[in-house]
Amino acid sequence: MNNPFENAPPSAATTTFADPFAADTAPRSEALVFSGRGGEYFGIWIVNLLLTVLTLGIYSAWAKVRRLQYFHRHTTLGGAAFDYHGDPRAILKGRVIGFLLLLGYNISFEVSPLLGFLVLGLLAAAMPVLLMRSLRFRALNTSWRGLRFGFDGDQRGAYKAFLMWPLLSVFTLYLLAPMWHQRMKRYQLDNARFGATRFEFTASVSAFYRMYGVLLLLLVAGVAAIGGTVALVLGAAGDRREAMALLPLIMLAGWVGLFLLISPYLTARLQNLVWNNTRLGAHRFESHARARTLYAITLTNLIAIVCTLGFFAPFAAIRTARYRIESVTLVSAGPLDDFVAGQKQAVSATGEETADIFDVDIAL
Amino acid sequence: MSTSPSEALTVAALYFDGHSARAWPATLSLDGDALLLAAEGLSRRAPLATLRLSEPMGAAPRLITFDDGAHAEVRDHAALARLLGASGQRDRLTVRSAFDLRMVAGALALLVIVLWGAARYGLPWAAEVAAPRVPEAVVAGLSRQTLELIDEHMLAPSRLDEDAQSRLRGVLAGRTTLPHALVFRHGGAVGANAFALPDGTLVVTDELVELAGDDERVMAVLMHELGHVEGRHGMRMLLQGSAVALFMTWYAGDVSSVIAMAPTALIQSGYSRDMEREADDYAAAALRAQGRSPALLADMLQRLSESAERGRKDGAGWLDSHPDSAQRIERLRDRS
Numbered sequence: 058m059n060n061p062f063e064n065a066p067p068s069a070a071t072t073t074f075a076d077p078f079a080a081d082t083a084p085r086s087e088a089l090v091f092s093g094r095g096g097e098y099f100g101i102w103i104v105n106l107l108l109t110v111l112t113l114g115i116y117s118a119w120a121k122v123r124r125l126q127y128f129h130r131h132t133t134l135g136g137a138a139f140d141y142h143g144d145p146r147a148i149l150k151g152r153v154i155g156f157l158l159l160l161g162y163n164i165s166f167e168v169s170p171l172l173g174f175l176v177l178g179l180l181a182a183a184m185p186v187l188l189m190r191s192l193r194f195r196a197l198n199t200s201w202r203g204l205r206f207g208f209d210g211d212q213r214g215a216y217k218a219f220l221m222w223p224l225l226s227v228f229t230l231y232l233l234a235p236m237w238h239q240r241m242k243r244y245q246l247d248n249a250r251f252g253a254t255r256f257e258f259t260a261s262v263s264a265f266y267r268m269y270g271v272l273l274l275l276l277v278a279g280v281a282a283i284g285g286t287v288a289l290v291l292g293a294a295g296d297r298r299e300a301m302a303l304l305p306l307i308m309l310a311g312w313v314g315l316f317l318l319i320s321p322y323l324t325a326r327l328q329n330l331v332w333n334n335t336r337l338g339a340h341r342f343e344s345h346a347r348a349r350t351l352y353a354i355t356l357t358n359l360i361a362i363v364c365t366l367g368f369f370a371p372f373a374a375i376r377t378a379r380y381r382i383e384s385v386t387l388v389s390a391g392p393l394d395d396f397v398a399g400q401k402q403a404v405s406a407t408g409e410e411t412a413d414i415f416d417v418d419i420a421l
Numbered sequence: 422m423s424t425s426p427s428e429a430l431t432v433a434a435l436y437f438d439g440h441s442a443r444a445w446p447a448t449l450s451l452d453g454d455a456l457l458l459a460a461e462g463l464s465r466r467a468p469l470a471t472l473r474l475s476e477p478m479g480a481a482p483r484l485i486t487f488d489d490g491a492h493a494e495v496r497d498h499a500a501l502a503r504l505l506g507a508s509g510q511r512d513r514l515t516v517r518s519a520f521d522l523r524m525v526a527g528a529l530a531l532l533v534i535v536l537w538g539a540a541r542y543g544l545p546w547a548a549e550v551a552a553p554r555v556p557e558a559v560v561a562g563l564s565r566q567t568l569e570l571i572d573e574h575m576l577a578p579s580r581l582d583e584d585a586q587s588r589l590r591g592v593l594a595g596r597t598t599l600p601h602a603l604v605f606r607h608g609g610a611v612g613a614n615a616f617a618l619p620d621g622t623l624v625v626t627d628e629l630v631e632l633a634g635d636d637e638r639v640m641a642v643l644m645h646e647l648g649h650v651e652g653r654h655g656m657r658m659l660l661q662g663s664a665v666a667l668f669m670t671w672y673a674g675d676v677s678s679v680i681a682m683a684p685t686a687l688i689q690s691g692y693s694r695d696m697e698r699e700a701d702d703y704a705a706a707a708l709r710a711q712g713r714s715p716a717l718l719a720d721m722l723q724r725l726s727e728s729a730e731r732g733r734k735d736g737a738g739w740l741d742s743h744p745d746s747a748q749r750i751e752r753l754r755d756r757s
Contacts, residue, residue, distance in 0.1 A: 092481065093481075100524075101478075103529055103532065104528050106532060107531055107535070126475070127481070130475070130478055131479070136435065137435060137444060137482075137494055138482045140475075140484060167559050202437050202443075203437030203438065203491065204439070204441070252441075393442055396441060397442070398440050398441065
């Protein structure tokens with residue numbers, strides 16, 4: 058058989074899988090490989106930024122498509138890259154809707170509280186449907202090996218995951234928040250499919266409670282440490298006026314500290330929890346992202362971004378993506394060639410999803 | 422069969438038919454104006470015009486998509502470049518620019534220039550156009566919220582007696598036709614200060630009334646503040662500040678908390694020098710129209726700056742947000 062990588066330049070993407078097309082049936086691990094590079098992505102990022110500024114934000118939709126295409130196409134599994142097909146016009150429409158909703162919400166409270174609550178109610182009623190459509194848009198516009206992903210979640214499920222559970226968690230003083238998170242992930246993944254093959258989400262509620270339990274301990278320790286520092290600084294400042302002037306700075310530092318404390322832990326643990334408990338047909342996934350590595354990456358990213366006035370941001374995005382993506386492995390139960398297209402896709406012969414035109418895309 | 426040199430060019434690819442995940446190792450070659458794809462037990466020919474070629478993104482594979490949704494994934498970029506060269510195709514400019522070092526440097530320089538130009542000229546102009554179009558209800562709501570915020574964190578109820586307050590209100594009502602509301606507060610740490618909210622609410626601290634010594638000097642300061650109201654300076658600065666905040670939060674990747682910050686931004690945003698000059702000119706014209714001298718305002722500026730020198734505790738406030746006072750005092754004295 059012809060080796061398609063015969064002439065390819067040596068890179069991580071080409072050395073990991075010696076023979077990805079052998080039709081053996083033994084379980085085998087296929088690592089996800091990410092080949093994006095910071096310097097390269099910087100070029101896309103800066104051109105995106107320039108055109109977005111020049112067009113007063115309108116180009117941001119096209120920018121998003123190019124950004125996602127860069128990350129998708131640099132992610133390789135089983136010898137083939139992922140791809141993103143989102144229509145920038147649909148994304149622009151979503152952004153305009155999102156901006157108007159936000160603006161309407163904020164202005165309505167300025168006009169009168171009654172109008173404000175009315176708009177808030179409308180927003181709460183519309184949000185689950187918008188989120189459902191956004192999940193559908195994202196899935197339908199992602200492909201691997203020529204097959205599209207899909208999302209079949211219904212409105213009933215969306216209202217439960219994005220309205221009922223958040224309300225219940227608020228009314229129970231967030232005691233039910235871990236359960237809400239589990240239900241949300243279950244809605245996202247249990248309704249997802251690749252071609253005609255369904256994803257199945259099996260992570261238990263108790264696993265989410267364990268994760269949030271550790272997070273709560275981290276949070277208590279972090280708040281105590283930050284609160285103690287603030288008290289010390291304020292005590293040392295003595296003069297009330299000077300202390301007041303320092304307050305915004307201290308609060309900012311506190312927020313950054315809390316973000317640094319929580320975000321890497323939650324990102325790593327959640328990624329592992331979700332992917333170690335997700336199946337795709339007979340295949341399953343393994344994720345072994347380590348929180349302490351993500352702590353190191355996040356901290357150094359933040360320092361470098363601040364020192365370079367933000368210009369390190371594209372490099373930071375690549376570093377984080379590489380670690381998170383390459384922590385995931387597909388444990389295949391059979392040849393990857395066997396997936397087939399879903400019904401919806403088979404119907405539209407052009408390969409272009411008509412759903413795009415009516416769909417909106419909102420970042421989750 | 423033709424014997425053109427392009428025929429010798431072949432590119433290794435993986436072909437996917439769009440119906441299953443099966444990867445077909447294939448070779449691509451040119452056949453006149455068409456692309457020829459050959460795999461084991463499969464071959465297809467498509468005119469170049471019907472194909473879509475994804476943009477180059479470093480080491481990422483390039484995707485050649487057929488009009489039925491099938492596609493070929495190419496990782497041998499050198500061979501594909503030779504094939505493209507032979508076919509006379511070129512990549513779009515925006516695509517090439519992202520990977521050319523000179524283009525990236527140019528984009529970076531242009532970005533800096535555009536941002537500077539927008540901040541210096543574009544934003545103030547846009548804010549000036551937009552400010553009169555902000556609905557009255559929004560202006561009133563924002564002003565009310567701002568006053569509440571200031572009352573909560575910076576100011577205390579006035580200790581000035583009712584008679585003095587209503588006397589000053591009466592004098593001001595006789596001096597201007599602009600809709601306004603004069604309120605008094607005790608400055609405390611803020612010291613001698615006066616400021617205008619976008620809806621015409623004028624806030625004066627007890628300390629400023631005391632520093633002025635007589636009503637005419639208070640009126641001079643109030644004429645200056647009315648100049649800010651008339652020129653919609655508060656709304657303009659708020660709009661500019663919001664635009665900057667919107668850009669910064671978008672840049673940092675979170676657009677949710679922008680408008681919530683508006684009242685805070687209003688307090689923090691000092692007026693620009695041009696706006697101060699405009700308000701001074703307005704006050705000077707108003708004072709002269711009332712048969713009084715613009716030197717009254719210059720006098721007040723002098724007193725504020727002297728009290729600021731005596732100690733930062735009581736007199737600094739108004740001058741903190743009003744820079745270049747020496748220049749302004751001179752300018753006002755020239756006009757009287």
